Amino acid sequence: MIQADGLTHYYGPYPAIQDVNFGVRKGEILGFLGPNGAGKTTTMRIITGFMPPTRGTVTLDGYDVVEQSLQARRRVGYLPETVPLYTDMSVNGYLKYMGTLRGMSPTFIKARLGEVIDVCRLGDYRKTQIGKLSKGFRQRVGIAQAILHEPQVLVLDEPTIGIDPIQVVETRRLIKDLGSDQTVVLSSHILPEVSMLCDRVLIINEGRIVAEDTPKNLAEGLQGVERLEVEVGGPAAEVLPVLKAIRGVNDVKHVNDDGRHTYTIQAQAGQDLRDVISQEVINHGWSLRGLQMVGMSLEEIFLRLTTHEEL
Amino acid sequence: MRTAQAVAWKEIQIYFSSPTAYIVGLIFLALTGIFFTRDLGDPFPEATLEPFFEGTIIMFILLAPALTMRLLAEESKLGTLELLLTSPVRDWEIIIGKYVASLVFFLALVALSFFYAILLFWFANPDPGPIYAGYLGFILYGSAALAVGLLASTMTSNQIVSAVVAMGILLALFFADRASGSVNGLAGEIIGEMGVRGHFDDFSRGVIDTTNIVYFLSVIAFFLFLSIRTLESRRWR
Numbered sequence: 001m002i003q004a005d006g007l008t009h010y011y012g013p014y015p016a017i018q019d020v021n022f023g024v025r026k027g028e029i030l031g032f033l034g035p036n037g038a039g040k041t042t043t044m045r046i047i048t049g050f051m052p053p054t055r056g057t058v059t060l061d062g063y064d065v066v067e068q069s070l071q072a073r074r075r076v077g078y079l080p081e082t083v084p085l086y087t088d089m090s091v092n093g094y095l096k097y098m099g100t101l102r103g104m105s106p107t108f109i110k111a112r113l114g115e116v117i118d119v120c121r122l123g124d125y126r127k128t129q130i131g132k133l134s135k136g137f138r139q140r141v142g143i144a145q146a147i148l149h150e151p152q153v154l155v156l157d158e159p160t161i162g163i164d165p166i167q168v169v170e171t172r173r174l175i176k177d178l179g180s181d182q183t184v185v186l187s188s189h190i191l192p193e194v195s196m197l198c199d200r201v202l203i204i205n206e207g208r209i210v211a212e213d214t215p216k217n218l219a220e221g222l223q224g225v226e227r228l229e230v231e232v233g234g235p236a237a238e239v240l241p242v243l244k245a246i247r248g249v250n251d252v253k254h255v256n257d258d259g260r261h262t263y264t265i266q267a268q269a270g271q272d273l274r275d276v277i278s279q280e281v282i283n284h285g286w287s288l289r290g291l292q293m294v295g296m297s298l299e300e301i302f303l304r305l306t307t308h309e310e311l
Numbered sequence: 312m313r314t315a316q317a318v319a320w321k322e323i324q325i326y327f328s329s330p331t332a333y334i335v336g337l338i339f340l341a342l343t344g345i346f347f348t349r350d351l352g353d354p355f356p357e358a359t360l361e362p363f364f365e366g367t368i369i370m371f372i373l374l375a376p377a378l379t380m381r382l383l384a385e386e387s388k389l390g391t392l393e394l395l396l397t398s399p400v401r402d403w404e405i406i407i408g409k410y411v412a413s414l415v416f417f418l419a420l421v422a423l424s425f426f427y428a429i430l431l432f433w434f435a436n437p438d439p440g441p442i443y444a445g446y447l448g449f450i451l452y453g454s455a456a457l458a459v460g461l462l463a464s465t466m467t468s469n470q471i472v473s474a475v476v477a478m479g480i481l482l483a484l485f486f487a488d489r490a491s492g493s494v495n496g497l498a499g500e501i502i503g504e505m506g507v508r509g510h511f512d513d514f515s516r517g518v519i520d521t522t523n524i525v526y527f528l529s530v531i532a533f534f535l536f537l538s539i540r541t542l543e544s545r546r547w548r
Binding site for chain 2: 045048049050051052070071073074078080083084085086087088097098100101102103145
């Protein structure tokens with residue numbers, strides 16, 4: 001549905017994104033994940049035809065967003081990061097206007113308006129002036145205008161930023177419920193959100209894609225290791241070599257937190273070393289105070305991929 | 312085309328519900344009233360709208376920017392321009408829609424000033440030629456000033472900057488014939504021809520010269536064209 005090849009965009013001499021390639025299948029939800037200034041918004045603006053890339057191409061449903069801009073734009077619903085609303089219009093008036101701009105016929109607008117207002121739960125606010133709505137409701141109006149014309153591609157830039165937790169949950173439910181024939185591209189810097197909503201995640205940093213996978217694979221498979229955290233009562237100088245000598249242990253890190261000695265063990269994938277480790281500790285006459293498996297969270301992978309220092 | 316209509320209709324609604332437009336309308340009517348009555352105190356007053364036209368075109372240097380400064384500057388400030396430019400709407404449809412809206416509001420103001428003409432026809436026996444011609448020139452000049460204002464509004468997201476730029480261009484056009492004196496030869500002549508005043512004065516004397524009509528239509532077309540191009544260029548920045 002969406003195919004981006006070699007996207008590069010410069011603001012003056014500064015590259016915002018460099019050589020970004022990705023594809024999105026029909027019905028897929030793709031998440032862009034990255035810190036602020038990573039190039040998420042730039043990428044989305046290019047997809048939606050707001051600005052052309054310095055180099056590279058994007059096609060939507062086979063239409064080039066620069067060369068066949070009008071056809072491509074007909075297929076897109078877009079919610080920019082700052083929700084663009086005419087504050088002096090009513091919810092109804094705004095949605096009707098946006099529908100007309102998207103080339104919908106008056107009868108189609110009429111039919112869709114009720115549906116969209118129900119989906120976004122704006123029923124009680126149809127006639128309210130947008131300027132008087134709270135941030136969360138404005139976000140809903142923003143989503144309503146993006147899905148109004150039943151676009152094949154929905155581009156949402158940080159759809160849950162700046163709204164309260166209950167509304168965040170509602171917004172996520174709304175995106176999840178959109179249906180399987182709609183292709184969605186969304187950006188976020190909230191990791192659980194992306195792992196919950198998206199079929200696939202692109203992690204983008206300093207304008208480049210640094211990882212691309214399903215949220216599950218990113219969290220589990222990428223590292224290929226299991227981690228254990230062990231707290232041992234015993235002299236660190238002796239414990240450390242013993243732990244390191246255990247078969248299947250790749251690496252051990254020791255932290256002394258005010259007399260509490262904790263060891264983080266990187267084990268080879270698929271090995272459960274808990275029994276062996278506890279056996280070893282007890283055999284040496286030390287006390288085993290704690291032992292638990294620690295999976296690598298998406299947060300850690302994210303940080304590992306986007307920062308250069310070791311965790 | 313339907314989208315251009317939608318843009319125009321939305322802007323017209325905003326014009327007729329916004330305080331700025333009504334303040335502009337108020338100033339317009341108050342000042343034109345003064346211009347109209349200025350010479351009526353003479354012992355032998357002339358039944359003419361000439362002082363009204365003369366005064367009003369100067370006023371338009373201030374009023375046209377006030378009417379048009381919002382049109383696109385606000386869209387880029389609110390971020391709605393991003394939505395507008397990612398909708399399947401052609402750039403010219405946006406510009407034409409906005410321009411037509413400002414024109415409609417301007418024509419409504421002009422219609423209110425017919426009051427003065429009606430008074431003249433009621434109480435005196437004016438020469439109708441200069442009044443009809445004057446109105447034609449007046450509307451042409453106003454339309455051109457609105458096109459200038461619209462261009463200024465497409466260039467910035469700051470309404471004040473937009474208004475000041477528009478005033479600058481309108482002032483330059485207004486005084487171009489004076490500046491022509493200090494430049495010799497062909498260049499001076501061209502600058503002189505660019506001046507608004509020379510082209511307007513014929514109208515208020517009752518002369519409808521196609522040169523002048525072509526002049527104003529060209530100014531409108533030129534500034535609308537530049538507006539469309541400026542809007543287009545926003546994508547590349």
